Amino acid sequence: MRSGELARAAGVNPQTLRYYERRGLLAEPRRSPGGHRLYPAGALTTLRVIKAAQRLGFTLDEVAELVDLGIHGHGRRRDTSLQRRAAGKLTEIEARIADLRLIADSLRAALDAGCDDLVTCATSERCPALPSLWPSSRPA
Template sequence: MTGLRSGEVARAAGVNPETLRYYERRGLLAEPERTLGGHRVYRPEAVTVLRVIKAAQRLGFTLDEVAELLELHTGLADRATAKLAEVEARIADLSIVRDSLRAALDAGCDDLVECADRPECPVPFSSGGTRARP
């Protein structure tokens, strides 16, 4: 029986050996063959699959989304387009947060309660972006 042991696969893919078993349970990684002694022996392509999984996670895909991509072997363009839209929406939201924090610092806000009572306070105290006035 030829192949790679758990530790070898984990090192080559840059993951923890426990990650292999977790991905097996999730169905992301094919269950390996076993030696007579019960040791897992993975096919060399397991390293590639693990690298693909980790790369997809770095790109923002969830493990469920990765599982679908691996199962279907297609649809990356559509899913990447949707993920890109999600990322761009998060970036827009974070830009608003960044701008609000900069404005709060520029306005000298040091106490949120005190700042909330000042008309020039830039902190959005309601979800609509403007504060409710009494």
């Protein structure tokens, strides 16, 4: 399969294929006599795995580890590979969601307080974005 065909089938841009090759996520393909990249059929599966892992929140470095585990980790116990990594990623994502909820609450409070200027708001004891900086809000 040529690079354009593979890119279309996987829903990525042809430059993405070359980037994944440089990162070691996708094996460098053989070349046709005319110099075109010719990918094996398994490259499409690899790309689908990469994209699925990214949708699950894994970084490309983490995807590379997961792909390597998939290639070299057959026969390992389930809790030492994808299961463990997915559980860790879920914990990380849930923590980020909690942080985003706090940010959303602070933004709502800033809107409710009528903050029009961050500098003025930050110097006020009413600033909802910086309550922990004021002595009255610190625990004794």
